[in-house]
Amino acid sequence: MFRSVQIALASLYVTTTAILIAGIYYVHQVLGVEQWGIIAFVSLILTLIAGGVLAKIAITPLREHFEHLERFSKETLHELNLPINTITANAQMLRKTHNDEKSLKRLDRIETATEMLKERYNELDYLIKKQTERERIESFDLSELIEERLGFLRSLYPSVIWELSLEPQRVTCDRIGLGKVIDNLVENGVKYSGQIPHIAINLRDQSLSICDQGIGMDEITLMRIYDRYYQNDSTMAGFGIGLSLVKRYCDRHHINLHVASRVGEGTCVKLEFKKGE
Structure with missing residues (x-):
């Protein structure tokens, strides 16, 4: 995607530069306009138009890409919440039926790993919201x-x-x-x-x-x-x-x-x- 954007931007830049030079030559040499103020003004207008087109070409695919990432991140976070809660609930239930030392150590490791996942979940949730929404x-x-x-x-x-x-x-x-x-x-x-x-x-x-x-x-x-x-x-x-x-x-x-x-x-x-x- 980004390579095609680069090619499109480079092509448009070369084309715009060529048109601008050709336009200045035509106005000055063919039409015989000697007022460089007018030539500069027309050149500025053409540059602004070209800049707007370049910006639109560059930003549109990037906006679509980031919107896709935002949707994917939110959906992934939402889906992660269910297995984390399931692991936590089942670990608590297993504690009621397993009292031997070996099983308790395994449950401790499961719960520790789950808490780590919760911590990462909360940090990612905050970072995503901070990037997509203005801080309150x-x-x-x-x-x-x-x-x-x-x-x-x-x-x-x-x-x-x-x-x-x-x-x-x-x-x-x-x-x-x-x-x-x-x-x-x-x-x-x-x-x-x-x-x-x-x-x-x-x-x-x-x-x-x-x-x-x-x-x-x-x-x-x-x-x-x-x-x-x-x-x-x-x-x-x-x-x-x-x-x-x-x-x-x-x-x-x-x-x-x-x-x-x-x-x-x-x-x-x-x-x-x-x-x-």
């Missing part, structure tokens, strides 16, 4: 959003020890995207902690910090944490996309992002919102 910028209380996300995360990670200090704070940005950022940072803290993760969330003075007491990172790892698909520990679940998405969101909404970490002591991520936003 709104003013809201960040502490309420944190409590809302923790309501979901507590059920997902029942062994986590939570330490919360939340003050009411209004921010203006994409609420859904910020919820994904909070989910991602908390999940990273849990993932890189021990058997009983400890997550501290602090919201005050226009800043939100999410800290863990996990394995931490060295300086080399800190330099690469925003690289897409980079993972310091390849045995951990996930694809190394999370912090890259967090960084892009913060840059887009002018939120200062700081990451402090020490090996064996844990990691602390701080989001600083501009005053008045």
Whole structure:
């Protein structure tokens, strides 16, 4: 498809250039028009017409291609939701009838893999909506959003020890995207902690910090944490996309992002919102 578009654009460009040169020659030499202002004006009109035709030829197949991708992505996401829910429901039913250690370990692996699929599903769903729809910028209380996300995360990670200090704070940005950022940072803290993760969330003075007491990172790892698909520990679940998405969101909404970490002591991520936003 794209090769035919390139050929069509190249052909039209050559043809248009030839017609433009021939037109200038005809007006100047044959008709004897000496007013170069008129010649330039006619040339400009011809150039605008040619540019419009070129743009239409280039954009139409691209628009059709992206519309097809959008439909395909939405349909695929919709179809993925059913098997994910089916796996989750059946794993829960199997837990009621299988109590031996070997079966429980297998069920743990199935449920972990399912949660990974859910995480990827939610991220893809958000990215597709963000690309196809305008972000909804709104003013809201960040502490309420944190409590809302923790309501979901507590059920997902029942062994986590939570330490919360939340003050009411209004921010203006994409609420859904910020919820994904909070989910991602908390999940990273849990993932890189021990058997009983400890997550501290602090919201005050226009800043939100999410800290863990996990394995931490060295300086080399800190330099690469925003690289897409980079993972310091390849045995951990996930694809190394999370912090890259967090960084892009913060840059887009002018939120200062700081990451402090020490090996064996844990990691602390701080989001600083501009005053008045």
